[in-house]
Amino acid sequence: MWDKIKDFSSEFFVTGDPLILGAQVSIAITMVAIVFVLTYFKKWRWLWTEWLTSVDHKKIGIMYIIASILMLFRGGVDALLMRMQLAAPQLEFLNAEHYNQIFTTHGVIMILFMAMPLMFGLFNIVVPLQIGARDVAFPFLNSLSFWMFFFGAMLFNMSFVIGGSPDAGWLAYPPLSGLSGSPGVGQDFYIWGIQISGIGSLATGINFIVTILKMRAPGMKLMKMPMFTWSVLSSCTTIIFAFPILTVTLFLLFLDRYMGAHFFTLDGGGNPMMYINLIWMWGHPEVYIVILPAFGIFSEIVSAFSKKKLFGYKSMVFALMSISFFSFFTWAHHFFTMGTGANVNAFFAVTTMLIAIPTGVKVFNWLFTMYRGKLSFPTPMMWTVAFIPCFVIGGMTGVLLSVAPADFQFHNSYFLIAHFHQVLIGGVVFGYFAGLYYWWPKMFGFKLHEGLGKWAFWFWNIGFYVCFMPQYALGLMGMTRRFNEYNFDMGWQPLNVVSTVGGFLMGIAFLFQVWQIAHSIKFYKKEKTGDTWDGRTLEWSIPSPAPMYNFARTPIVTEQDDWWEKKQRRLRGEADAPEVVQAEQAPLEPIHMPRNSGVPFVMSAFWFTAGFGFVWDWKWMIVLGLGGVIVTMLVRSFTYNTDYYIPVEEIERTEAAARGAH
Amino acid sequence: MANHNAHTEHGDHGGHEGGHGSMKSYVIGFLLSIVLTIIPLVAVMNDMFSKQVTTVIILIMAILQFAVQLLFFMHIRDEKKPRYNLISLIFGLVIMLTIVAGSIWIMTYNAVAT
Amino acid sequence: MAEAIKQKGHLAHAGHGSHDSGDHGHGHDHHDQEEMKTFGFWLFLITDVILFGVLFATYVVLRNNTAGGPLGSELIEMPGIIASTFILLTSSFTSGIALLEMNKGNKKGLITWLIITALLGASFIYLEVNEFIHLVHEGANIGTSAYWSAFFTLVGTHGLHVSLGLVWMTVLIVQIRRRGITPVTKRKVNIVSLYWHFLDVVWIFVFTIVYLMGVM
Secondary structure: OHHHHHHHHHHHEOOOOHHHHHHHHHHHHHHHHHHHHHHHOOOHHHHHHHHHOOOOHHHHHHHHHHHHHHHHHHHHHHHHHHHHHHHOHHHOOOOHHHHHHHHHHHHHHHHHHHHHHHHHHHHHHHHHHHOOOOOOOOHHHHHHHHHHHHHHHHHHHHOOOEOOOOOOOOOOOOOOOOOOOOOOOHHHHHHHHHHHHHHHHHHHHHHHHHHHHHOOOOOOOHHHOOHHHHHHHHHHHHHHHHHHHHHHHHHHHHHHHHOOOOOOOOOOOOOHHHHHHHHHHHHHHHHHHHHHHHHHHHHHHHHHHHOOOOOOHHHHHHHHHHHHHHHHHOHHHHHHHHOOOHHHHHHHHHHHHHHHHHHHHHHHHHHHHHOOOOOOOOHHHHHHHHHHHHHHHHHHHHHHHHOHHHHHHHOOEHHHHHHHHHHHHHHHHHHHHHHHHHHHHHHHOEOOOHHHHHHHHHHHHHHHHHHHHHHHHHHHOOOEOOOOOOOHHHOOHHHHHHHHHHHHHHHHHHHHHHHHHHHHHHOOOEOOOOOOOOOOOHHHHOOOOOOOOOOOOOOOOOOOOHHHHHHHHHHHOOOOOHHHHHHHHOOOOOEEEEOOOOHHHHHHHHHHHHHHHHHHOOHHHHHHHHHHHHHHHHHHHHOOOOEEEEOHHHHHHHHHHHHHOO | OHHHHHHHHHOOOOOOOOOOOOHHHHHHHHHHHHHHHHHHHHHHHOOOOOHHHHHHHHHHHHHHHHHHHHHHHOOHHHOOOOOHHHHHHHHHHHHHHHHHHHHHHHHHOOOOOO | OOOOOOOOOOOOOOOOOOOOOOOOOHHHHHHHHHHHHHHHHHHHHHHHHHHHHHHHHHHHHOOOOOOOOOOHHHHOOHHHHHHHHHHHHHHHHHHHHHHHHHHHOOHHHHHHHHHHHHHHHHHHHHHHHHHHHHHHHOOOOOOOOHHHHHHHHHHHHHHHHHHHHHHHHHHHHHHHHHHOOOHHHHHHHHHHHHHHHHHHHHHHHHHHHHHHHHHO
16 A cells, blocks of 8 residues: 555656755645635635636736746746756756756746736736726636636646656647657646646637727727727737637647547657647747737837827737738748748748738837837836837847748757747737836736836846847857757857856846835835826726726727827816716716626636546546536526626715725 | 727617528528538539549538528628628638648648658 | 626616616617627637638648558448438528527427427437447547548547537526526527537538548
């Protein structure tokens, strides 16, 4: 009996590595500590009723952001471990297997469990407020999306201490990721973690498209929408067409591993190239999915801090929508070296170059918006300004890579690594940071400390260039990705050391941000106006943080940047349009709101159970998990009492409290 | 919120449901779909044409069949403006065709030994 | 105003002040609610189009990769396939009639036609399961070769969709019996019927590309 338990646990838990042992111990201690704190302060009920079951888009958004910052920490630690290994490969700080696992989890976590949830968090917080809605179109589904993401991410992260991490790269190419190349459970954690959270992403995509198309405040025509909302629409459009591809591709890989199918195997007529073809049909649009909202954020911020209307609104809309369409026509540039022949490569090289054009249009729009504006440079604007040169360089190297014959030289080298980190950090991360700083007061009712934010900003930026510029050179010197060792006589070590220093500078920057948040909470200063930055769009017309029903009265929109124009009109002493006046003086009405529900949490927990069962091939657990999923779906289907009214008196109380704070 | 917008953008609004689709259109649709199934079946089972011609015929029949379902059963025509359903469907079909055609094109050069 | 209701089913309409604008009453919201859900479901169907598109692409790319194993044309038996095709076509038609009955407000007719549709769907599944059993007996399963992997996955995914539709219809019939024809149940019937037509369309392409072109 004892031996059996010992055998089982040696297979079940990852053993034999001091780093991982440390992680296991600290995870266990953290969990005990969380349980203790919640119990000691009697917060379990609060956690359940206020957060876990909440269908409020603002709370869901905050949960997304907290989760993504934790994931940023983990992905960042992975990155620093890799940089330490590469600075001194002779020391063998990480062995090959461990190194493979770390670059795999770094990639997956940063894209799918950091960038995506941070993006969804901003969607959730901002979009309904910007369009004057009381929530998203399907609040229940929204909560379900979050929990699917959360449990998927947990399942994936678990592989670190239980069973072993996946180690076949972030896109898990077969045959390496097939049963022959990866017999362990790590790859199964990969499949199920991504699959479960992917369902959530798909649902979010649908949810926000419907929200934006159907729930805008009266008068807000499509061409009067704030640019961030446009970018969310284009990103979500891309999501709903791209994510099903990922779902199917991973499902086929699962069938290969679990049922002995022969889609991507080397025997039985399978074709691993087909996997690469399919995964990039999702993978390429995916990078646009995460970058488009960043473009939207920059547009909002540039216009707000230049005190000018966005230059070239229509061309911006056109650029966003055309990128989301053309992103589906460039996927083969990720495998020019597959040997697909000149025609295919030429076609995809041209489409790749074409898609750079709308992006270039946007850069000019931002520059012209700033031109002759009344500029100010608080942290959100600093990130925006830093983004422009960084993204332009990243974009240019991308165009270099798109030249198919040259790509045979660059392919899988550090040149490529430097390129995509430059667009993903310089574009996505900078963008989301800018968005976080910009909308933070709207979320929590206080501003983040500017001084510490500037320290973080400079550490991030300098660290970034110190880290990645040498990698372009390393790539041209012949260093390829995914090696944990190189010989000293290759001459790569000095630049690698520089790059590692840059990595740690960014690590310090992250610490500054943590400090900044802690400091701002400790010296909490209530943001009284609700309009922190003298903003332009509807979210700044209501108190910060927004009351649970967002708008006591549905706003009437008459033009683009409606809130700004209204403020200007009032400054000039002009009157609002009669319908606006009428709407603002109308008596309050009870507000119809969705009820909280525990079903999303429970259903996602069952998905997690099923996924865990599939990973270990424990039939009873699969049945339990899938059975639970079906039962919770039925429970939901038969629940008809899903909403309630907020009475007028309560709205009045809330509004009076918010006004009293003015 | 939504409804206001709906008002401004398409005057009055009505959803998908209700008010359209008659017995007649369902019967016509059904008969058409039967005919469009029988034609390719006969063409293939009796080897009436060369392989290429048959392929073209049966694919065209399938596409027509799709159109019949869309028009007579799913009432795509009855949608009020703005036609988000139709727009999203067209976009989806374009992407779907890209996936299929692109895969075929790319993988032609990467076929493995059967 | 109460436009922000996003959740299905709401009971109390009473007790609220009327709107000055008049036409945005609660019944109206409701209509929007259900319209939004129908649109959301339509978008879901489009994602399903992509899903099947990828499966078709995989099937077409791997159609010749039989690795020396049996070919599709050797094992597929067309009579059963033809029967199931006509069954599914008919069920698409009957689900349309159910919709007409619903619009007339005829609860009994609605339930009857839904049951007929579900029975036709069940016989389709029965035939498909039989076909699969036959194929496995003949020595073709999901692990036989890339061709058969793609075949079983494509056809099986469609079958799974139909089976889910059956469960859904059953649940819906229970709800209609309990609650009658309300805006909520109406919307549910509408989307299940959209789903059903959609599966019919997918089957037409399975029939054409997998079966007809397979035996050619």
